[in-house]
Amino acid sequence: MLHLLEVDAARGRAIADQLLGHCVTFCNDLRMHHLREDGAYTAIQKTHPGLAPALDRLRREHETVSRALLDLDALLQGGGDLDAVREKFERVAAGLEEHFAYEEANLLPELRGSGVPAAPVTPSG
Template identity: 60%
Template sequence: MTTADAGTGRPRLTHVDCRRSGSGYLAYAPDADSPWYEDLLVSPQATLDIDGVPHAAHAVPLEGGERGFSLRLLELDAARGRAIAGQLLVHHAELREALAAARSELDGVPVAGRSGLRRELLGHCVTFCNGLRMHHLREDGAFTAIEKAHPGLVPALNRLREEHETVSRALLDLDALLQGEGEVESTALREEFERIAGGLEAHFAYEEANLLPALRGEGAAVSLSQLGNEP
């Protein structure tokens, strides 16, 4: 199970013993200090990896003083689809704001000889990366329910899953560049940053064009050929 760390927001992966209960699962914490238990009290969204397949789940505390949660797997209906569409736009807006904040640290400021800039940019990138990783992990879980409800979206969802992996590798490269020793050429840093930012914008646009119409019940999504090749 993957939860968002209650303190840092970073993804926390934990092996949790679950018991099947109807269409969901029951998970019991061995003690009140179990990190994943504290995470779900703060943010009840979880991603369950069941036999290698990610599933989005909503955690509801058990009644009667039991230390655990009922994990209800996402099932898509019309109302839930519209809600997910709205959440998707909100998350993308937040991530775009985080990108803009990081870009503002680069605009017109030479990197060589100013270690403070690297610290500031690294801080923005850490915040952005944690948010993006949780966003993608939760999306991967939601995709399982979406493709069950909308089989025609399978090609688009598979492409988005692949892009999640590509983005993750690119962010690791940027992190290594920022945390490396010595000075960093401003041109090289800006080019790497813009390469990643451009790829993310294309990813967000593709996702919105392909998923939002189906989630909102507006009809067919944009075809793959209409949006060109993978960024």
């Protein structure tokens, strides 16, 4: 019986290690994406100064996302309990969905030339 518990523990650790590997890759890729976007926002702001408030908000959100991803990574590195990891992951995912919705609603119409933003997306809760 002890052997079965050891096998289950090893499987659990292997799954956690896989999750950690995927998270590290995703988190690094997302941080690089946001760094590139921040650079693009500088150019966009020069040609579309009316977007400055939205671009400023998106830059601030990039910083918030980066901190949240670092916190999630620390939880995974530290072997955080599953409930804490799940809760942090769900908060990060919800924040990213909100961020992407705001970005699309507030930047795309102007960049596509319609100049009419979609209904503003505001933070929930």
